[in-house]
Amino acid sequence: MGWLTRLRDALQPPVRIADADWDALLASSALFARLRDADRDALRASTALFLARKSFSAAGGHVLEPAHALAIAALASLSVLHLGRDALAGWHEVIVYPGEFRVRREHHDEHSGVVTEGDDVLIGEAWERGPLILSWADVATDLAHPFDGFNVVAHEMAHKLDLLDGAMNGVPALPRSIARREWIDAMQAGFDRLERAVARGRDTFIDPYATESAEEYFAVVSELHFSDPAGLARAEPAVAALLARYYDGG
Ligand SMILES: [Zn+2]
The missing domain is CATH 1.10.472.150 (Glucose-regulated metallo-peptidase M90, N-terminal domain)
Incomplete structure (x- = not known):
């Protein structure tokens, strides 16, 4: 800026x-x-x-x-x-x-x-x-x-945060306490699990729309962080913990 x-x-x-x-x-x-x-x-x-x-x-x-x-x-x-x-x-x-x-x-x-x-x-x-x-x-x-799992403002704000560092790729500008590698590994693992479950025709807790791209995955799990954090923690504990550190500074 x-x-x-x-x-x-x-x-x-x-x-x-x-x-x-x-x-x-x-x-x-x-x-x-x-x-x-x-x-x-x-x-x-x-x-x-x-x-x-x-x-x-x-x-x-x-x-x-x-x-x-x-x-x-x-x-x-x-x-x-x-x-x-x-x-x-x-x-x-x-x-x-x-x-x-x-x-x-x-x-x-x-x-x-x-x-x-x-x-x-x-x-x-x-x-x-x-x-x-x-x-x-x-x-x-x-x-x-x-608390129904959807929050359009949280979704679009995740895209805005993602864009802050110039590239829309599912990786926002991160605080010093979170390494870029750690973020990518956790998000990629969650993304891959969701993609496999969707491919097998399973009902998934996370909206299958999240498999569109890394940036949509970040936006959809961000919605869940704000609207159903307990559900996200059950479905994807590592992703939920990472988002809590990112959004809540915890
Ligand atoms: Zn989106």
Whole structure:
């Protein structure tokens, strides 16, 4: 990140979040209830900075209420609570659709040389240096059912963290306490186990979508870290322990 961006961000005073708005958010989801008091205070400060540094816009006819922006900022800040302020660097925009949204995609198959184009229906998307794009309906479902194994903001924030070091490859910028080799070995072993189970037609705890790529595996297990950590610890203890060290600094 350039010094100019750092300076601009540093000059941005945090938004003041009214007590009533903050209390309403905390009451809206059990996700926030299990935070320790110190973490809840840190989350409020980090959410206030997020609101100051990111611009929110609506798309697809969505009416973006201040409470939506506050909830999204808090969910995104939860992902980076123990990762330091630079974890939110490199992008500035959040775009919110009312529900699922369509994007036009071109896919080039390197083996056959065939280019196919089609519509994908998405609930979230993260562009390198570009916006974080979300379906409000899915964010609202995550707030209402925070421990069902899905969390679209945690998923897209994992992609944003992955992109921080420049390459989307399932390996985010790591704290000193986690060696790059250790991360890759644990994630690759989990990925391989999931791929074998899916190939054998087994029902898997981890969504088979995670076998798309190393970056999707990181994003899907990140969702589970926030929305069903006990389930993840049973299914993939080493991956769960690594994510706890990464996200919680433990
Ligand atoms: Zn993804």
